[in-house]
Amino acid sequence: MDPSWLLLDNQICFALHAASRAFNALYRDALQELGLTYPQYLVMLVLWEHQELGVKQIGEQLRLDSGTLSPLLKRLEAAGLVVRERSAQDERSVIVRPTAAGTALREQAARLPARISAATGLDLGEITDLRERITRLTATLDATALPTVSPADCG
Amino acid sequence: MDPSWLLLDNQICFALHAASRAFNALYRDALQELGLTYPQYLVMLVLWEHQELGVKQIGEQLRLDSGTLSPLLKRLEAAGLVVRERSAQDERSVIVRPTAAGTALREQAARLPARISAATGLDLGEITDLRERITRLTATLDATALPTVSPADCG
DNA sequence: CGCTATCGAGTTGCGCACAACTGAATTGTG
DNA sequence: CACAATTCAGTTGTGCGCAACTCGATAGCG
Numbered sequence: 001m002d003p004s005w006l007l008l009d010n011q012i013c014f015a016l017h018a019a020s021r022a023f024n025a026l027y028r029d030a031l032q033e034l035g036l037t038y039p040q041y042l043v044m045l046v047l048w049e050h051q052e053l054g055v056k057q058i059g060e061q062l063r064l065d066s067g068t069l070s071p072l073l074k075r076l077e078a079a080g081l082v083v084r085e086r087s088a089q090d091e092r093s094v095i096v097r098p099t100a101a102g103t104a105l106r107e108q109a110a111r112l113p114a115r116i117s118a119a120t121g122l123d124l125g126e127i128t129d130l131r132e133r134i135t136r137l138t139a140t141l142d143a144t145a146l147p148t149v150s151p152a153d154c155g
Numbered sequence: 156m157d158p159s160w161l162l163l164d165n166q167i168c169f170a171l172h173a174a175s176r177a178f179n180a181l182y183r184d185a186l187q188e189l190g191l192t193y194p195q196y197l198v199m200l201v202l203w204e205h206q207e208l209g210v211k212q213i214g215e216q217l218r219l220d221s222g223t224l225s226p227l228l229k230r231l232e233a234a235g236l237v238v239r240e241r242s243a244q245d246e247r248s249v250i251v252r253p254t255a256a257g258t259a260l261r262e263q264a265a266r267l268p269a270r271i272s273a274a275t276g277l278d279l280g281e282i283t284d285l286r287e288r289i290t291r292l293t294a295t296l297d298a299t300a301l302p303t304v305s306p307a308d309c310g
Numbered sequence: 311c312g313c314t315a316t317c318g319a320g321t322t323g324c325g326c327a328c329a330a331c332t333g334a335a336t337t338g339t340g
Numbered sequence: 341c342a343c344a345a346t347t348c349a350g351t352t353g354t355g356c357g358c359a360a361c362t363c364g365a366t367a368g369c370g
Contacts, residue, residue: 006200006204006264006268009272011286012275012282013193014197015286017197018293019292022218022292022293023172038168039325040325054349063176066348066351069350071326092336092349093335093347093349109161121292127163130289131166131167135174140274141177144181209318209319211318221319222319222322222360223358245366246365247318247364247365
């Protein structure tokens with residue numbers, strides 16, 4: 001039982017954890033002037049991209065469930081950045097749309113990436129490569145999910 | 156103002172964010188049988204490594220402050236896995252030590268890395284490489300911290 | 311020795327993440 | 341049409357992460 005396993009193990013997961021929080025801190029400072037938290041910024045990103053989206057669709061993009069999104073969207077609505085209305089086609093779902101103020105915020109947000117990118121000290125190629133590896137890793141983890149569940153699926 | 160910036164920007168930070176949560180979910184399942192959450196597991200890791208440590212030292216290793224650690228350590232103490240006592244040398248600081256039960260847990264924890272490592276679908280070299288890149292990125296982000304502050308530093 | 315500044319753990323308050331649940335709307339089936 | 345299963349947003353409860361703060365202990369300085 002090599003004890004270095006517990007150290008190595010520490011590293012990859014912890015490295016991700018620490019990096020995620022370091023980015024978060026970076027964004028926190030920058031987003032403060034927009035009045036957004038980082039998760040709220042992520043929601044606005046997908047809304048800017050798609051104009052309007054159901055809560056479920058937002059959750060699929062960001063890997064978040066309604067337990068996280070419902071209160072978050074309520075705060076965005078209270079801040080006047082989005083409106084929510086029940087879909088006429090399906091009364092179960094709620095459509096989220098940016099308001100004029102929410103759309104206007106995109107202009108300010110557009111200045112962020114350059115600052116963040118500079119802070120990474122990496123060039124575009126390195127960032128892209130790293131991003132792709134991490135995204136593949138996430139996909140693998142999601143797919144594996146731990147073979148504890150699923151009785152005899154694995155089609 | 157190329158709009159793809161906002162998408163690309165989304166990617167690297169979000170990729171980290173998502174990967175971190177995917178790992179978290181993986182560990183959550185595995186750690187459930189040890190009665191630990193993922194952050195509690197990280198704390199136990201550094202304690203197993205150092206036998207005893209002040210709250211501040213734990214925080215330095217994990218990039219966490221007392222606001223996070225104090226309640227977490229209280230829960231670990233309530234679970235009978237650690238004891239806390241004020242340092243005799245410096246009454247301000249609190250020394251944290253694993254109990255016998257806390258130390259015993261290390262045996263079970265030692266089985267985790269292999270499962271996690273398998274779930275990544277990567278070999279040791281790839282994991283190490285990725286980990287090092289991410290760690291370097293974190294260090295860069297921490298050092299930069301956003302050039303909004305610091306009036307005329309940039310030595 | 312006194313006095314101030316700093317350090318250290320702890321608390322409070324807020325927002326996120328997630329499991330477990332509720333309740334209304336919809337779909338599928340007979 | 342009726343009725344069971346599913347889908348969807350929302351709520352509740354717990355724990356993490358962090359800023360801002362409290363308060364006692366320590367260190368530094370005159």
